[in-house]
Amino acid sequence: MECSFISRKGWNSMERFFCLLTGYICGNFLTAELIAYKKTGGSAASIGTGNPGMANIMEQLGFRYGIYVLLGDLAKTILACVLGYFIGSGIGHIAMLYAGVGCVTGHNFPVWKRFRGGKGVSCTCMAITIFLPAWGLMSCAAGMFGVLLSQSLPLGGVLITTFYLFPAFLAGGREAGFLALVLEILMVSRHFPGLVLLFKGEGTKVDVLGKLRGKVKGSNGK
Numbered sequence: 001m002e003c004s005f006i007s008r009k010g011w012n013s014m015e016r017f018f019c020l021l022t023g024y025i026c027g028n029f030l031t032a033e034l035i036a037y038k039k040t041g042g043s044a045a046s047i048g049t050g051n052p053g054m055a056n057i058m059e060q061l062g063f064r065y066g067i068y069v070l071l072g073d074l075a076k077t078i079l080a081c082v083l084g085y086f087i088g089s090g091i092g093h094i095a096m097l098y099a100g101v102g103c104v105t106g107h108n109f110p111v112w113k114r115f116r117g118g119k120g121v122s123c124t125c126m127a128i129t130i131f132l133p134a135w136g137l138m139s140c141a142a143g144m145f146g147v148l149l150s151q152s153l154p155l156g157g158v159l160i161t162t163f164y165l166f167p168a169f170l171a172g173g174r175e176a177g178f179l180a181l182v183l184e185i186l187m188v189s190r191h192f193p194g195l196v197l198l199f200k201g202e203g204t205k206v207d208v209l210g211k212l213r214g215k216v217k218g219s220n221g222k
Contacts, residue, residue: 027106
């Protein structure tokens with residue numbers, strides 16, 4: 001049945017757009033900026049690598065503050081997906097993935113920061129897990145395993161979306177696969193400089209297990 005002023009197909013297209021827009025607005029909230037301001041009085045762009053993400057905040061301000069950033073970024077992605085689910089009720093479950101893609105885009109390219117944002121790893125992990133929980137978790141595990149083996153955060157981030165591509169097409173259909181491809185492009189584009197350095201043998205190595213052991217020993221020594 002068609003609406004008076006717009007066809008059902010046209011309305012579904014609008015729902016997709018509003019899901020993306022809602023996600024983008026949610027993604028513009030950069031938790032790292034809030035934490036950096038409260039802790040230092042300045043922007044996350046002025047500390048460490050300048051990236052408003054968990055890894056930079058954790059490295060510069062401490063483990064606890066990095067976890068705050070992680071939780072905030074996960075929470076805003078959940079909010080975006082939930083809002084998308086209601087806004088895009090006419091297009092079904094995939095509305096959440098549209099909102100998730102919007103959230104990642106907003107995080108990576110926030111309008112209020114002149115489109116200079118983070119790398120979207122945490123937001124991507126939550127978005128893909130909400131849409132396909134089992135495959136999302138396995139993709140995140142693949143990324144983490146890649147980081148542990150290579151000690152490269154860029155490689156781990158790209159492995160997450162690469163591993164997710166085929167399941168998205170298989171279990172979610174062509175449209176979900178296309179959105180997964182968008183997430184892959186976003187992830188590769190944000191990590192491309194790091195990947196180039198990695199393959200040149202010049203990339204920064206991050207010993208995640210070593211850092212965690214250090215945190216455990218430090219807490220046990222208190």
